[in-house]
Amino acid sequence: MNDLYQRLSDLSEREKELKCLYKIDQCLNGTDLYEILKNILLVIPGGWQFPEWCSVEICCFDIHLKSPRFESSANYLTSDIKSEDKTLGYIRIYYPSASGHIKPEFLPEETLLLNAITRHIALFLSLPVQEKDRKEQSENHWEWRLRMAGELCRYLPFQAFHIISVYVAGSTKNATAGPASDIDLIIVHRAEDTRPIEEYMKGWSHSLAVWNEARTGIP
Known part of the structure; x- marks a missing residue:
């Protein structure tokens, strides 16, 4: 019976994590980075085992956000937002060092979830740069060919x-x-x-x- 309860509990946690990632992707459909990160800040606790104890901190470029009733502690998970080996910011999730007689601990899967979230954000942040680079390269290729056509006609x-x-x-x-x-x-x-x-x-x-x-x- 205990094994069945544990398996059901594990499945419930995985379901929460998947829903959290889905909601993160929905947030990333926006265009305003501040609003996107603010929404992600509110979504993240729902993917954790003890959402009521979660305090979330997001730092990205010059944006620094903290969840309502934020409490820092020495008990936290952190993951950097990285794009092409550049650190653009981080997300840090805190649990209280102790809550009554309970010291909440992070699950290994929650570390994986946080890393997945920062990867999704990094991918979102890198896409506009990639599109801009592709556009600039396309313009350079076109301009060079037009200039060469002009030189050919000149001679x-x-x-x-x-x-x-x-x-x-x-x-x-x-x-x-x-x-x-x-x-x-x-x-x-x-x-x-x-x-x-x-x-x-x-x-x-x-x-x-x-x-x-x-x-x-x-x-």
Whole structure:
């Protein structure tokens, strides 16, 4: 009977932890970091064995929050919020050193839960940076290709090759070029023999491919 009670108790604790993580993920759907962390502060105790004794402290960047009726003690769990080896803050959960005749202790699973929460927050904080980096890289790839298309046209012998006009097309035109994108050009001409144009473009294509590989590492 005692074994059954213990198993049911363990299952109840795991259910609380899963619900806590689910609510944390819901909090992370927001955009205002202060509001997100404030909501997480209120959600965390529900995942612990003794929520009524939990005091929670969250520090992230310049935001420092403490739960209502916060009480510090020497009995606490802590986990850093880290992104790419940079410590952005921490979450610390306190139990009273003693409550009456009981000294509440943290479960091993609660350490895992706290680490999971800080990982989720770190992932949320890293995503905008990654998206910004991807956007900046995309803009750089596009700008470089547009500039190279301009340089190609600058030295292109229009009269000798009977070229009327050149148009930029594809991802360079649409400003969506990535590190492996081609530079698509539409050449309008009156040449009967297109081999000089083709050889000229092959030379430029080879040179730009070598240059692009040096810039991005992509052949």
